Amino acid sequence: MTDAATTTPPTAAAVEASEPDAIATYLATDGADVVARMNTDFADAVLLVGRVLGGRPEATSAALVGLDARGVDAVAVDAEDEHRCRVDFDEEVTDPLMFTAALLGLVVRAREVSGEEGLTRAEQEVARLSAIRTFVTSVVAVEDVHPHLRQITFGGGDLHAFVPNGPDAFVYVLLPPPGRTELTVDQSFSWEAVPDMAEADRPVGAYYTVRRWRPEAGELDVLFVLHGDTGPASAWAARAQVGDPVALWGPRTSWDPPADTDHYVLVADETGLPAVAGVLDLLPPEASIQVVAEVASPAERQDLPDHPGATVTWLSRGGAEAGTATHLLVDAVRSLEWRGDHPYVFGGGESRALTEVRRHVRDERGCPREAVSLVAYWRHAADTDDAVEAAAADDGVEAAAAAG
Numbered sequence: 290m291t292d293a294a295t296t297t298p299p300t301a302a303a304v305e306a307s308e309p310d311a312i313a314t315y316l317a318t319d320g321a322d323v324v325a326r327m328n329t330d331f332a333d334a335v336l337l338v339g340r341v342l343g344g345r346p347e348a349t350s351a352a353l354v355g356l357d358a359r360g361v362d363a364v365a366v367d368a369e370d371e372h373r374c375r376v377d378f379d380e381e382v383t384d385p386l387m388f389t390a391a392l393l394g395l396v397v398r399a400r401e402v403s404g405e406e407g408l409t410r411a412e413q414e415v416a417r418l419s420a421i422r423t424f425v426t427s428v429v430a431v432e433d434v435h436p437h438l439r440q441i442t443f444g445g446g447d448l449h450a451f452v453p454n455g456p457d458a459f460v461y462v463l464l465p466p467p468g469r470t471e472l473t474v475d476q477s478f479s480w481e482a483v484p485d486m487a488e489a490d491r492p493v494g495a496y497y498t499v500r501r502w503r504p505e506a507g508e509l510d511v512l513f514v515l516h517g518d519t520g521p522a523s524a525w526a527a528r529a530q531v532g533d534p535v536a537l538w539g540p541r542t543s544w545d546p547p548a549d550t551d552h553y554v555l556v557a558d559e560t561g562l563p564a565v566a567g568v569l570d571l572l573p574p575e576a577s578i579q580v581v582a583e584v585a586s587p588a589e590r591q592d593l594p595d596h597p598g599a600t601v602t603w604l605s606r607g608g609a610e611a612g613t614a615t616h617l618l619v620d621a622v623r624s625l626e627w628r629g630d631h632p633y634v635f636g637g638g639e640s641r642a643l644t645e646v647r648r649h650v651r652d653e654r655g656c657p658r659e660a661v662s663l664v665a666y667w668r669h670a671a672d673t674d675d676a677v678e679a680a681a682a683d684d685g686v687e688a689a690a691a692a693g
């Protein structure tokens with residue numbers, strides 16, 4: 290599992306969404322990622338759906354190529370040809386929060402109809418996610434690293450029971466609804482319950498990486514990029530004060546290097562650097578590591594742990610808005626001379642920038658899927674509906690071929 294994906298909570302945009310066009314907004318901003326993640330992370334579930342519900346029992350691979358409120362479009366590939374098929378959800382999606390359940394419902398229906406034994410990765414993931422707990426805690430310290438980066442320390446409550454599960458361990462930071470100061474969720478929080486909450490009571494939030502965990506104190510540090518008041522999490526972080534309550538749903542991890550990895554390529558913008566720092570803390574001194582890091586300007590570099598085997602290439606946007614220099618990272622990765630035969634490429638950052646890097650390492654460098662964990666940590670607002678088609682063309686069809 291390499292991403293904050295389809296069987297998981299939708300983004301803050303979805304949690305917030307209440308306008309009539311919320312579905313269209315969600316599909317435009319998140320649809321491409323949902324389709325891509327289904328194809329890359331849950332290829333076996335997509336194949337099950339394509340075979341059983343798409344009417345292509347002999348298919349050896351399948352990929353989603355479209356998603357809307359009523360269902361999915363897929364391409365199933367069998368020995369004869371590629372077949373486009375349409376599979377409708379059990380009921381039309383009327384709230385973005387329903388997409389996860391609707392997609393999973395297809396897998397469940399395919400399993401029932403087929404009568405086949407087994408568990409796809411999607412079904413396994415659901416079982417794993419349902420075991421994730423929610424910690425209720427509060428802010429115990431706030432420190433400005435620079436004007437666009439704030440370290441917030443959480444502690445107290447039941448956080449002493451927290452156990453990180455990877456160097457990039459991340460949590461969904463659940464915050465009070467806009468305009469409120471008290472949490473509307475507790476330890477019993479579940480994503481399935483959110484659609485049933487009154488809209489005014491729904492929590493807001495986003496995923497953040499646990500930069501440091503101090504078990505003896507029961508405290509963890511998170512580095513929040515402050516990108517203004519356009520997002521509820523950034524707006525909250527900019528005003529956070531000691532005593533403010535939060536709930537943390539997690540942890541989860543994307544770090545999953547294959548056993549034969551002999552070289553690490555770590556790629557990140559500001560949002561992914563806490564995870565990169567965690568990896569540098571983890572890897573032994575003999576590890577060979579290349580880091581490519583994008584920040585707004587040299588003044589906004591983040592402190593990274595010293596590692597004897599790491600070289601760091603800092604890239605500056607020259608003050609340009611985050612998410613607008615989409616070629617910076619890929620150009621730098623392209624010019625790297627890799628130091629191993631079995632690299633593991635890991636990182637997080639803006640969706641389009643990371644897509645470019647993923648295409649490069651998969652298509653041009655030939656990295657296998659399991660050696661690439663490049664996660665879209667956020668998406669620049671310029672992304673549009675076209676992204677769904679682009680992602681389907683990029684990841685979906687490729688995934689179908691690979692699965693075959």
Ligand SMILES: Cc1cc2nc3c(=O)[nH]c(=O)nc-3n(C[C@H](O)[C@H](O)[C@H](O)COP(=O)(O)OP(=O)(O)OC[C@H]3O[C@@H](n4cnc5c(N)ncnc54)[C@H](O)[C@@H]3O)c2cc1C
Binds near residue numbers: 300
């Ligand atoms: C696994 C994972 C780990 C993450 N770890 C961290 C972390 O440690 N630190 C961190 O700061 N972020 C991290 N992120 C990214 C963070 O979740 C997103 O930036 C998130 O969108 C912030 O939510 P929001 O409510 O502020 O904005 P949203 O409501 O999601 O977005 C509102 C607007 O802000 C823009 N936007 C969102 N994020 C940024 C940004 N970083 N810069 C510029 N514009 C932005 C969007 O394009 C949109 O237009 C992580 C994400 C994932 C998936």
